[in-house]
Amino acid sequence: MSTTEVLERTAAADASNPYLQGNFAPVAVETTAFDLPVKGQIPAELAGRYLRIGPNPAGPVDPKTYHWFTGAGMVHGLRLRGGKAEWYRNRFVVNDRVAPVLGRPGLPGPRNGFGDNANTNVVDMGGRTFAIVEAGSLPVELTYGLESVARSDLGGTLQHGFTAHPKLDSVTGELHAVTYQPGLQAISYVVVGRDGRARTVADIPAPHCPMIHDTAFTARFAIILDLPVHFDMALIASGGFPFSWDEQMTPRIGLLPRSGDLSGLRWIEAPSCYVFHVMNAYDDGDAVVVDVVRHPKMFAREMRGPSEGRPILVRWRIDLVSGALSETVLFDRGLEFPRFNDARAGQSYRFGYTASAGDHTQDFGAVFKHDVVGGATQIHDHGPGRHTLEPVFVARDGATAEDDGWIMAYVYDEARQASDVVILDAQDFEGPPVAVVELPVRVPYGFHGNWIADPA
């Protein structure tokens, strides 16, 4: 079978697995397009790339066992400069499965013992661009034009695997990460400096190997989510996704002093749930506030993707005196992919942004702006047959108001069978878009991304 034939088979939607259908279906071709059509006006001060990554298998997969989280990474990027959409590119993130399908050499760089698939986020670390993932696989460095360069252990400083969600502390310029890797029996708190080099601050014993997708930090603590989805070697032997719900475990949140002093680590019992994403967290006197998207369960019966009840936005307030956690619902419609103004990370904040996800984390559509202080939620509906996922907030240069900036998102248009990049004015959230950039191809539903401004 030729490479073209393999890729054509890849593109064929499979009716038996929802994560291979519709706009979940992978795209087969790497596209490069220049001078894209724009409706409206791209803000002239935006110079950089809006990157997004997601799973995109590069060859046949078994629809019976295919899990959305396991597809090879494909990164998408839109370059903006001088009010123009200069280019769009999508590229596979090369790994051992992708290379032979594409007829390319394998990727150089160190290995870390548990996979090599980086498909969940694309970030800047130390001025370089990386595709990243949790559970062991190392970051993959990408060129400005999104070609895979090499696996990276950040110059030998990353002891184990990494995470898909390093969180930027705008006060220090450091990235805070909570990592884990099956087989290590530990959760690591890792900090990456401005220079892109990592240091392991603490290793927390965790023989049950919880799936920890995200973290947050406050001025005092790193937040450790130890919730009942665990690695299960037996599932690997059966060819399936290796994490499942553990009914026996008591869910808990760890408050680890940022010094990494394990003697100060405090565990707080949490509601029975699973959390992929924290919006933000902060200290509030004798309390810690943690805003999360709470799923009622995860991977208890659906082993192909997250789809076990409505994920909603809640606030957990942890009383440090009593050790009690209380929950307030901030918004009870199904949603996911929370973002906010990253400059507020670890501090009190007012505005968050999420994507509508329906009751089963698959029914994407509108985007929400939450006033977590005032309580109101605004909705931007992209129109019939138009669906978006993660809304990325980009602050305006010199902004003082928390929501002075733009919301960027990849929006799939059913009618066009292609995607747009839509730019909203975050302060006129329900108003018409500032700009809509028409891409020539579909961007499949995927995970995370960021605006990476060009160096000044």
Ligand SMILES: [Fe+2]
């Ligand atoms: Fe995520």
